[in-house]
Amino acid sequence: MSANDAAIGLPLAELETPALCLDLDAYRRNVARMVRYIVTDHHLNWRPHMKGQKAVELAREAIAAGAIGVTCATLYEAEAMVSGGIGGVLIANQIAGARKLARLARLQRTSAVMAATDSLEHAQALNEAALAEGTAVPVLIELNVGMHRSGIAPGEPTVALAKAIVAMKGLRLAGLMGWEGHVLAFEDEAKREKITTAMQALTASAAQCRAAGIVIEIVSASGSGTFRMSAPLEGITEVQAGGGVFSDLSYRKWGLDHEFALTILTRVVSRPSATRVIVDGGFKTMSVQHGLPQPLGIPPVRNLALSAEHGNIELELPDDSLQVGDPVSFVPGYTDSTLCLHDEMCVLREGKLEAVWTIPGRTGRR
Template identity: 45%
Template sequence: MTEVGLAKEQLDTPVLWVDLNILERNIALLVEHFRRAGVNWRPHVKGVKVPELAHMLVDAGAIGVTCAKLGEAEVMAAAGITDILVANQVVGPRKIERLVRLARTADIKVAVDNAENVNALSQAATEQQVEIGVLVDVDTGMNRTGVQPGPAVVELARQVHAASGLRFLGLMAWEGHTLVHKETDVKHGAIVRAVELLTKMAADCEAAGLPVTIVSGGGSGTYKVTPFLPNMTEIQAGGAIFSDVAYSGWGVETTPCLFVRSIVTSRPAPDRMVFDAGYKALPAWIAQPKPIGIDHIVKYSTSAEHGVITLSEPNLQIKVGDVFDFVVGYTDSTLFLHNQLYGIRNDVVENVWTVSARGMLT
């Protein structure tokens, strides 16, 4: 039986849902934001995972999507998304075989930071007579993946450019380390310094005669700054379409529109209430979810199947059976836990989407 057309109040809990009116406004705001900056938008879907939403983003103006894992890219390609960047290293024979197969049906691009990996990609692509787009991953301060800025970036780019079966496209980086800064001026300066490392490497590649068509980076936590810096060509911000408690704390100014609806299952004390959404449905690992309509909260804590709100003063009005919507703490650690995402407009279910890319860890 379809749940489309049901009132929100009729849904069983816990349930993940998105306010479609707000989502559409957020997408329109981001499209216009990146248009004014003069950059392409390639939203990251690691926290979206729903192909129908990816199509919504492309229809609104995104040039394609960014994926964290090859498995996500396979799901998106199977659903008809054709311009895909895997902003990660694809390593090992089985993954490279899958990547080569995917290159037959999609314009697929990958990140590299290792010469041996470049050789393996080249050999597989050449044997299967496909071409794979490649971006050299640059470490601009995140201290995760990437080549350290300097001659090694140009050398790896030169190797990619010369490799059969590969198409050197440019560079990418993620300045996520700058999100720790709360002061606007300090954060802005940190973003500028990180992005300048990336664009300087792009200029060095061009000076070496290498064609740089893509300089990719930026995320939702830096979307107000990075797009407007010189020589960036595309931005990977994706989570800002939903926003949440964490993104709001990182300065994202779109409106939170992703919620988990949960019912009060126990009132063991006047200053404590228990919900049916534990960390399997509504985790608090990155940021505390925010319930709408409950005041004087000291903390929200979770076990596997229970969410517990502790209050600073007694509340005798909220009863067992009352239902509340929580703004999710962090989309990336919440959405993938759910099988379905409900699209709701004016409190009525309009869509029930399968979270098709959840569990795509390889």
């Protein structure tokens, strides 16, 4: 049982801290905006990335609002989704190693979970695992559209891999994917140009495969910091944007104006001086990846430093309005790397705790 189960029905300020808090109404408004833009306005499928959301309840919410399924980063996340009854799962990464390939092949008996592949060697290993299990794994070929992470080169190398996969009995080629994550830090026209180049590499490769007689159903791409520019481009069939359902300081920086739906509640534990406020949340509670979190609704802050269990806030001016025991909420610098520090999420509506959801698959275990 979670510490905050006993706080159901109580106002935010009474939760045990530190606590990861979801404003369910703000989250739902963000989801509705994504559905409107992606599904209603641009007639694309939405398969939101759950790497930074994890909770099965959030997958159910997104699907009820119009998502076609969910995108996952790890096999472990995908298994958690499947055991929670979620269909339409895509693992947008390569799974490697004989035991895990066997797990992925076995998972197909419960639900058709798609996975990414980007080389002949990898596709052959997955094919063998599927044949050994007597299943077939639907795959998307991942292309390197400029991010230089995983992904095969667009064009001929993609077509050659697609042809090889079509001939494998243990795989079913479902389509192509590419993630234009390298453009996040760009703005306006420079960003639009880079997104267009990246998406053209993907959609032109899909056209080349089709010209070679290969069926490409799915062309999947895009994230929360790019989908507003990617979705209108011709040839993409679905969008993977996920973290925009919460938003945070990084997504703001990357051009998304969604509401902050996920916050961290901490509590003042010490006031060593009139300009220093110490709260019970440090870097084990709030990630510093992509930037520091920001306290909300307190006097102007000169500096914030996080040690393991302490947030050390230095105020611009002396102020005694914050007392030991007072709550202080923070908006995360990056929700993805913050949520995975927590075992559970406190779900609030109209300022009161409505539910506590567990966060499965939250570690680096893949």
